[in-house]
Amino acid sequence: MFSKATEYALRATIYIAQKSAENKRTGLAEISQAIGSPQSFTAKVLQQLTKNGIIDSISGPNGGFYLSEKSRQMPIRSVLTAMKEDEVLVKCIVGLAECSETKPCAMHAQYKLIKSQLIQLFENMSIETLANKPGTNVI
Amino acid sequence: MFSKATEYALRATIYIAQKSAENKRTGLAEISQAIGSPQSFTAKVLQQLTKNGIIDSISGPNGGFYLSEKSRQMPIRSVLTAMKEDEVLVKCIVGLAECSETKPCAMHAQYKLIKSQLIQLFENMSIETLANKPGTNVI
DNA sequence: ATAATTACGGACAAATTTGTCCGTAATTAT
């Protein structure tokens, strides 16, 4: 469904949000360890999230990554947007460039119901809500 | 959601099934033209579908690809299986290796409802049903 | 038998994704 990069982005964001809720910053080493992702590759992913305003970072000792209160209230879809992968929620399931009511693919009528639920899910759930769910894992 | 190869496989299968319903075989050139896919790459995809028993083929003049009556009644999911991509229907949305009721990811509870509808869709719709839908496009 | 047509199979090539490495900049503690 999603690329590895986006999967890591989602898990890392949720993990960092959990730490941020306790007013803690967390560094690259801890994050990649916690979510089970390759460290250097995760660094790239976190940079992308930082550049796109999902997470914040500070360098130096006791530096690390965190999410502002405001960021935590964003829908989880914003992570997909930052990773340039929220097109998945909108695309035709068989890959037609144009697929609509008037020019549908064979699965259009059925899939559009599922697609709208997917969009709703990513739009309605905030990062905070997901991070604060008791008993959830990121690894 | 799916790879290009699988998207082409789904579209090609539906197109070939449409032709087969009229007792016609169709060749590589016609198929790739009809579904808007690169010809040589599509050849590989069709080979894979043939080897996995989704479609049949015969060489020589007036040869081409077709689906038996029996093949047309298979669920569209069998195309995903042949392309080794039906894991998408089962996987955790954030990519956890283990994600279950007892060890869930943050989106598990909500996504499992959507996932079950996806599985239902691909399991309940036969190739024939999709191919015979009036007014559907494959390009 | 021969030529023509079609799918098959293998070897490549290009593009993209995934991943590593390493020097630099920023920040903090001493």
Add this chain to the structure above:
DNA sequence: ATAATTACGGACAAATTTGTCCGTAATTAT
């Protein structure tokens, strides 16, 4: 000031996906 720690950015490298090319096998028409 200096050393230590952390993120940043760029250059690569490996793996995978997407795509092409071309000779061979199978089949049909003549």
